[in-house]
Amino acid sequence: xxxxxxxxxxxxxxxxxxxxxxxxxxxxxxxxxxxxxxxxxxxxxxxxxxxxxxxxxxxxxxxxxxxxxxxxxxxxxxxxxxxxxxxxxxxxxxxxxxxxxxxxxxxxxxxxxxxxxxxxxxxxxxxxxxxxxxxxxxxxxxxxxxxxxxxxxxxxxxxxxxxxxxxxxxxxxxxxxxxxxxxxxxxxxxxxxxxxxxxxxxxxxxxxxxxxxxxxxxxxxxxxxxxxxxxxxxxxxxxxxxxxxxxxxxxxxxx
Ligand code: ZN
Numbered sequence: 678x679x680x681x682x683x684x685x686x687x688x689x690x691x692x693x694x695x696x697x698x699x700x701x702x703x704x705x706x707x708x709x710x711x712x713x714x715x716x717x718x719x720x721x722x723x724x725x726x727x728x729x730x731x732x733x734x735x736x737x738x739x740x741x742x743x744x745x746x747x748x749x750x751x752x753x754x755x756x757x758x759x760x761x762x763x764x765x766x767x768x769x770x771x772x773x774x775x776x777x778x779x780x781x782x783x784x785x786x787x788x789x790x791x792x793x794x795x796x797x798x799x800x801x802x803x804x805x806x807x808x809x810x811x812x813x814x815x816x817x818x819x820x821x822x823x824x825x826x827x828x829x830x831x832x833x834x835x836x837x838x839x840x841x842x843x844x845x846x847x848x849x850x851x852x853x854x855x856x857x858x859x860x861x862x863x864x865x866x867x868x869x870x871x872x873x874x875x876x877x878x879x880x881x882x883x884x885x886x887x888x889x890x891x892x893x894x895x896x897x898x899x900x901x902x903x904x905x906x907x908x909x910x911x912x913x914x915x916x917x918x919x920x921x922x923x924x925x926x927x928x929x930x931x932x
Contacts, residue, residue, distance in 0.1 A: 680790075680889040682871035684709035684826030686726065687738065688762065689875030689928075690718035690914075692884035693725065695906035696874050699854050701888055705784070709826035710736025710794035713774065714755070715876055715924055717914035719762045723770040732784060735777035736794040736826065737801050742766065743774035754921045761920055781819070789820040790889075795827045796868075803828050804868060807841040810834035814841065814866050821866040822889070822897075831872025831885045831901055837865045844869070846901040848881065855883075855903050861896040869899055882908060882931040 681703040686693050710733070712726050713719040719742070726733070738755075740746045742762040751759060763771070780793035780800055796802040796813045804810050805828055813823070814836035825833075835842040844867075846857040861867060872885025883903035891897030912925035 678705065678891055679703040680705040680707055680891075681731075682707050682709065682824055682869075682887045682889060683874055684794075684871050684886075685711040685736070685829050685873035685875060686713075686722055687711055687873065687875035688713045688716040688719040688722045689884075689911055690716075690721045690725075691907045691911045692875045692904075693722060695904045696884050696886045696902070699902070699904055700886065701900075703888060706731030707792055707824065708733040709792060709824060709871070710734045710777070710780075711738045711826060711873075712736070713742045713762050713766070714738030715758050716911060716928075717918040717920055718911075719766050720770060723766070723773065727770075727773060732782055732792060733777055734780040734782055734792050734794050735774070735800070739774045739777055743771050745775055754923055758920055758924060761918065765918075781823075783820065790822040790824060791820040793823060793825045796825060797823060801827075804834070804870075805830070807834065807843060810843075810868050811836060811839075811841045814868060815839070822861075822891075823866075823868045824889070825868055825870050826873070828870060829873035829876055829878040831870060831877070831879060831887070831903075833867060833869040835862070835865045835867050837862075848903050850881070852905045854905065856900050858898055858900040860898045863896045865896075872901065872903075876928065877931045880931045882929050 748756040871887030
């Protein structure tokens with residue numbers, strides 16, 4: 678079973694297309710939310726994501742941009758982009774975003790896994806450190822592979838006997854497509870973030886995604902990818918849409 682994991686595309690068409698162009702063959706597609714928000718191609722991205730299908734969890738920006746939550750908890754720039762997205766999106770995409778399910782989601786077939794935007798206990802939680810990861814991984818009743826997004830940080834956490842290990846894929850910097858395979862261990866439980874396709878925040882501007890592979894009883898492995906894309910084109914769309922310039926500049930910094 679090969680599962681392609683996408684998260685936090687954030688209406689970045691160029692980054693999404695670049696990831697899909699190099700994505701390996703897979704049986705299952707999972708999207709961990711925040712399809713829209715921040716960047717300037719919400720209709721194009723919704724169309725492509727809807728056509729691809731698969732399992733999709735809603736993110737906080739999907740709710741904000743489709744009017745399900747008010748914007749008072751968003752910072753000014755996020756709120757401006759959410760408002761712009763809401764008036765730019767075609768009605769059918771707004772309806773589709775509003776109907777996206779809340780995590781945790783599970784798949785019917787295949788190895789047990791759970792999909793969330795923030796965390797299993799709170800769809801809006803940022804799992805940024807070992808204590809947040811531990812609180813979620815030691816909670817009973819969850820799958821031993823939990824895939825999450827929201828932080829825009831690729832990697833995650835492993836848990837065994839009360840101890841948490843931080844998982845950070847390391848790549849050579851530069852402009853190449855790079856990948857890093859992390860074998861998973863028997864007996865450990867995992868929270869894994871494929872990283873953000875459309876707005877990475879770990880200092881590497883390249884678009885991020887991951888592939889999870891697991892066969893039978895084997896613990897499986899996750900391969901993390903970084904993919905260069907036409908960031909100038911994405912920035913130009915943001916500027917042309919009169920969205921805040923900071924949304925364009927941050928893309929090249931990976932912050
Ligand atoms: Zn996000």
